[in-house]
Amino acid sequence: MRHHHIFPLAALLLVWPLIDLHAGGVPLHDLVPGADAFTPAPSPAVPAVLDLQTAQRLALQNNPSLQAAQARAAQAHERVRQAWSRYLPRLEGTAGATHVRPPKNQRPALPSSGFSFVTSNVFSTGPQDVYQAALNATLTLFDGFQREFALAAARFSEQGSQAAYREAQRVLLSAVAESYFLAQLARQRRTIAEADEAFNLRQLKDAQAREAAGAGSLSDVLTFQVQVNLARAQKIQADQEERVALTGLAALMGLPEGTFDRSITLAPLGEPDPERLWMPSIQDALAYATKHRPDLDQSRFALQAAEAGVGSVKSRFFPSVNLFGTLEGSRIHDAGLARDDFGSSVGIALVVPLFSGGEDVFRVREALRSRREAQETLRQGTINAASEVQAAVEQILGAQEQFRLQQENAVLVRKNRDLVEKEYAAGQASLVRLTQAQRDLVQAQGQLAQARIALESAWVKLHSATGRILEGF
Numbered sequence: 188m189r190h191h192h193i194f195p196l197a198a199l200l201l202v203w204p205l206i207d208l209h210a211g212g213v214p215l216h217d218l219v220p221g222a223d224a225f226t227p228a229p230s231p232a233v234p235a236v237l238d239l240q241t242a243q244r245l246a247l248q249n250n251p252s253l254q255a256a257q258a259r260a261a262q263a264h265e266r267v268r269q270a271w272s273r274y275l276p277r278l279e280g281t282a283g284a285t286h287v288r289p290p291k292n293q294r295p296a297l298p299s300s301g302f303s304f305v306t307s308n309v310f311s312t313g314p315q316d317v318y319q320a321a322l323n324a325t326l327t328l329f330d331g332f333q334r335e336f337a338l339a340a341a342r343f344s345e346q347g348s349q350a351a352y353r354e355a356q357r358v359l360l361s362a363v364a365e366s367y368f369l370a371q372l373a374r375q376r377r378t379i380a381e382a383d384e385a386f387n388l389r390q391l392k393d394a395q396a397r398e399a400a401g402a403g404s405l406s407d408v409l410t411f412q413v414q415v416n417l418a419r420a421q422k423i424q425a426d427q428e429e430r431v432a433l434t435g436l437a438a439l440m441g442l443p444e445g446t447f448d449r450s451i452t453l454a455p456l457g458e459p460d461p462e463r464l465w466m467p468s469i470q471d472a473l474a475y476a477t478k479h480r481p482d483l484d485q486s487r488f489a490l491q492a493a494e495a496g497v498g499s500v501k502s503r504f505f506p507s508v509n510l511f512g513t514l515e516g517s518r519i520h521d522a523g524l525a526r527d528d529f530g531s532s533v534g535i536a537l538v539v540p541l542f543s544g545g546e547d548v549f550r551v552r553e554a555l556r557s558r559r560e561a562q563e564t565l566r567q568g569t570i571n572a573a574s575e576v577q578a579a580v581e582q583i584l585g586a587q588e589q590f591r592l593q594q595e596n597a598v599l600v601r602k603n604r605d606l607v608e609k610e611y612a613a614g615q616a617s618l619v620r621l622t623q624a625q626r627d628l629v630q631a632q633g634q635l636a637q638a639r640i641a642l643e644s645a646w647v648k649l650h651s652a653t654g655r656i657l658e659g660f
Contacts (some may be wrong), residue, residue: 231441233245233448234451237447248441263348267338284522286314286315287317323514325509340495346484347488350484356481357654370432377429380421383421387411390411391412463587467583476652490565503540513531513533579649580649593637593638604628
């Protein structure tokens with residue numbers, strides 16, 4: 188009975204790639220254009236009081252550049268699966284229909300279409316339709332360890348991509364901290380300007396009262412009014428600097444609006460932890476950086492991948508052994524292929540590379556130089572990491588000294604300002620001394636705030652240089 192038609196077989200051959208993709212873990216809807224279209228991420232919920240850790244956590248969750256790095260790491264994982272697939276057999280199905288019109292003065296064989304042993308003895312003197320189907324299987328038994336080296340390279344590349352993702356996290360966390368501290372410094376300056384404004388407003392009211400009573404001068408009133416205006420100008424500038432810093436912070440956090448709501452405030456900075464005033468150990472910092480910095484891990488994996496690449500190109504000089512099998516059939520004037528129309532063959536093939544025009548030799552040379560590049564990149568990365576750690580430690584030491592000095596100086600200047608204020612109220616100090624003492628206090632408070640932020644920023648730079656900033660994330 189010839190009821191086995193070619194059309195079910197052709198349909199199976201058409202859907203087989205989809206079955207293969209589904210077995211490999213690829214959802215079928217990914218094959219449909221636009222099925223996984225981009226949709227904007229919702230705006231993350233930002234708390235009313237934002238601290239540094241929360242800002243960093245939200246940035247890791249929503250920053251688009253970091254999401255892109257994560258996608259690159261996922262791509263590398265898929266390349267590992269591709270390398271694994273080379274150990275599996277290859278199956279290919281073909282089906283076709285051919286209309287043959289031979290010349291009238293000869294009896295030709297049917298045209299070759301991959302079905303030679305079935306159709307080589309079929310002759311015809313008139314037009315005919317030929318229906319064909321075949322299933323080919325190939326299994327690589329040995330390829331000079333090329334698959335092993337390719338798999339190793341893919342694995343090292345995947346690990347390198349994961350390290351690159353962690354490196355992107357390290358850079359992002361450091362950038363978020365810098366923007367956060369810039370906003371904190373602007374807020375501190377605004378607080379200082381508000382206190383300066385309040386002090387001068389109080390002095391202005393007293394000067395106006397004395398002038399009204401005939402015991403003061405208009406010059407004092409005008410001087411304090413100028414000081415009030417200067418304080419307000421400083422407050423406006425500090426507020427603008429804070430909004431600009433918060434805008435940069437919002438961009439790093441991946442907020443679609445690119446800014447924060449004005450109801451959101453930063454958590455108070457407070458006094459530094461006692462640990463911030465300890466002297467860091469350069470040796471411990473260098474040892475930690477060498478072991479934990481993601482960019483160094485990335486360079487190490489790149490070197491290992493390059494070494495595997497050398498082995499992969501050298502394997503091209505070895506012979507390869509393939510096992511193959513074929514099931515094929517052909518029928519004339521009828522698309523219904525039956526079991527009797529099919530034949531099969533199985534064999535083993537040995538391929539020995541003899542000459543490629545020098546291409547393989549040049550590939551080896553290229554791979555060796557790629558390995559050298561990876562070695563030098565790792566060496567330069569190690570030098571850069573050590574330099575960053577050294578610079579961060581020096582910044583911490585300088586920031587600690589500055590903070591202690593400015594902290595002591597701010598106490599002295601405030602005490603002096605309070606004494607001058609009392610003397611001015613008692614008529615024993617001039618207006619010039621009072622305004623100068625107030626300006627000295629504002630300057631000292633600003634320098635203290637800057638030293639406080641510089642101390643925190645220096646520690647962040649050290650933790651970023653060593654990779655310790657990634658702890659807890």
